[in-house]
Amino acid sequence: MKTDDKKEKPAIPMLASEAPKPNAAMETQSTNGGGGRKGKKRSRKICICVTLLILLLIFVVPLVLGLTLFKPKRPITTIDSVAVDRLQASVDVLNLKVVLNLTLSVDLSLKNPNRVGFSFGNASALLNYGGKLIGEAPLPASRVGPENTLPMNITLTLMADRLLTDTQIINDVMSGSIPINTFVKVAGKVRVLKIFKIKVKSSSSCDIVISVANRNVTSQHCKYSTKL
CATH class of the missing domain: 2.60.40 (Immunoglobulin-like)
Incomplete structure (x- = not known):
């Protein structure tokens, strides 16, 4: 009587050097994603600073002119x-x-x-x-x-x-x-x-x-x- 059962071969452990390497495209995408977020934050800060500077000029310049060149005098x-x-x-x-x-x-x-x-x-x-x-x-x-x-x-x-x-x-x-x-x-x-x-x-x-x-x-x- 033939025995169809075969002995299972023991699993051979994979060496660290043989572990699958991450896809280079994924690494690049991850790196690019972090840089994009930093760029957006920087652009937002610059935009806020420019807006504050414009508002400051709008209010300060007329005030300075009003207190100097156009300072009201008494009729x-x-x-x-x-x-x-x-x-x-x-x-x-x-x-x-x-x-x-x-x-x-x-x-x-x-x-x-x-x-x-x-x-x-x-x-x-x-x-x-x-x-x-x-x-x-x-x-x-x-x-x-x-x-x-x-x-x-x-x-x-x-x-x-x-x-x-x-x-x-x-x-x-x-x-x-x-x-x-x-x-x-x-x-x-x-x-x-x-x-x-x-x-x-x-x-x-x-x-x-x-x-x-x-x-x-x-x-x-x-x-x-x-x-x-």
């Missing part, structure tokens, strides 16, 4: 002259009241020393006596060009009814001199590089004395103020 409102257009003054001694009609012509100017335009809204010129408002004239909104001066002429008319109960005006008319005050205030904005808007307020206050006999201004003392 100045000046009352150049005050003239009496009409004056009628008389005193009713029996009834202790004064009849007073007064119209003033005021020349004023608004100087803008900035390298950019100055725009201001509607304003008013005021006529005061003893701290009381006795006249008012409108100043329409306007714009003063860079380093320009805007001349303006206004007419201030006394509101006679405001002085009906004021006894001091009787003494002033009888003494021949009437002290009054003119006040002008404008508020606007200076726009630097079309980015920064700076609010500006400019005012002028003039104490003047009017001669009843000569019907003219005998003295004028003005104060000017500007706030940024």
